[in-house]
Amino acid sequence: MNKIKLNKQESNTEWKAQLDLQFSFSGERTILSHRKHFGPLQVQKPFYPEPNGVCHVYILHPPGGIVGGDRLNISIEVNSNSHTLITTPAAGKFYRSAGSFATQQQTLKIAPKGILEWLPSENILFSGAKARIKTKVELSCDSHFLGWEISCLGRPAAGEIFDQGELDQRFEVWQEGRPLRLERLKLEGEDPILKAKWGMLKFPVIGSMVCVTEKTGLVESLRKINVLSMDQELFSVTQMKGAILCYFLGNSAERARKYFIRAWKILRQEVIGPEALEPRIWRT
Numbered sequence: 001m002n003k004i005k006l007n008k009q010e011s012n013t014e015w016k017a018q019l020d021l022q023f024s025f026s027g028e029r030t031i032l033s034h035r036k037h038f039g040p041l042q043v044q045k046p047f048y049p050e051p052n053g054v055c056h057v058y059i060l061h062p063p064g065g066i067v068g069g070d071r072l073n074i075s076i077e078v079n080s081n082s083h084t085l086i087t088t089p090a091a092g093k094f095y096r097s098a099g100s101f102a103t104q105q106q107t108l109k110i111a112p113k114g115i116l117e118w119l120p121s122e123n124i125l126f127s128g129a130k131a132r133i134k135t136k137v138e139l140s141c142d143s144h145f146l147g148w149e150i151s152c153l154g155r156p157a158a159g160e161i162f163d164q165g166e167l168d169q170r171f172e173v174w175q176e177g178r179p180l181r182l183e184r185l186k187l188e189g190e191d192p193i194l195k196a197k198w199g200m201l202k203f204p205v206i207g208s209m210v211c212v213t214e215k216t217g218l219v220e221s222l223r224k225i226n227v228l229s230m231d232q233e234l235f236s237v238t239q240m241k242g243a244i245l246c247y248f249l250g251n252s253a254e255r256a257r258k259y260f261i262r263a264w265k266i267l268r269q270e271v272i273g274p275e276a277l278e279p280r281i282w283r284t
Helices: 219-223 253-272
Strands: 016-026 029-038 055-060 069-080 084-089 093-094 101-111 115-119 123-125 131-138 146-151 166-175 178-187 204-210 234-240 243-250
Touching: 016 055, 029 055, 029 093, 055 101, 069 084, 101 115, 101 146, 115 131, 115 253, 123 131, 131 146, 146 253, 166 204, 178 204, 178 243, 204 253, 219 234, 219 243, 219 253, 243 253
Parallel strands: 016 069, 055 084, 069 101, 084 115, 093 123, 101 131, 115 146, 123 146, 131 166
Antiparallel strands: 016 029, 146 204, 166 178, 204 243, 234 243
C-alpha cells in the first residue's frame, strides 16, 4: 500500500491523511476485513441494504475541503469473491491555493472474481485551486470494475468560472498489469481547451465512467438515456475492447450524476448481475 512520507519543512496547517481498506468474503457477505487510517479520512460502519451481501461503504473527509499542500491517499483492496460499493456523502472541494498543489491519490485493487463499484460524488475545483487527482484501478482478468469520476471547474451556480488555477487529473484502468484505459485531463485557468469546440465547449462539468466488460449489445440502450434539460449538454457512450465508456459534458454535476446513475443501473444488472440499489446516503 502507498504510504505518505511527511517532510519536516511542510506547514503544520496542511492535512496529510491516509485510508487503507480491505474487503473479504466471509460466510454469506463481504466484510470490511481491514481498516487503517490516520488524518482526516474515515469510513462509516458498513451497510448491507442488499440481500446478496454487497458491502456498502461511505468514505468521509470531515474537514469538508482540500487546500494547497494537503495530501490524501486512499488504498482499496477487494479480495476474491468480494463485492463492494463505495461512495461519498458529499462533493470533494478543492479550495484556492496560495501556491502548493493539493494531491488526492486513489489506488483500487481488485482480486480475481472480486467486484468494485466506485461511485464517488464530484470534485469541485474552486477558481485558483491547484489539484493533482489520480485514480488507478488494478484488475485481474476475471474481476469487475464499474465506476466514475466527475469534476466541476469553478462553481457555476455561484457564477464562478475556473479562470485561475491548475488541474492534473488521471483516471487509469489496468488489467493484469497492462493499460486498459488511460485518461488524463491537464489544464490551467483560461486554458483554450475550456472554450474550444475541440475541448470543453465552455461547459464546466466533465465526467468519465468505465465498466470493465467484454459483453456487447449494451451501447444502444445506454445511448437512449435521456435526462430532460434545457441545457445543450453532451452524453456519449462507446465500447472498446474490454470496456464500455460513458462521458458527460455539461453545466451541472447533479445532471452528470443522473446520467451516470441511470447508466450504472443498466450496467449493474446486465454485467454484474443483481439489480442496482442506490446507496441510502444519496437520498439524504
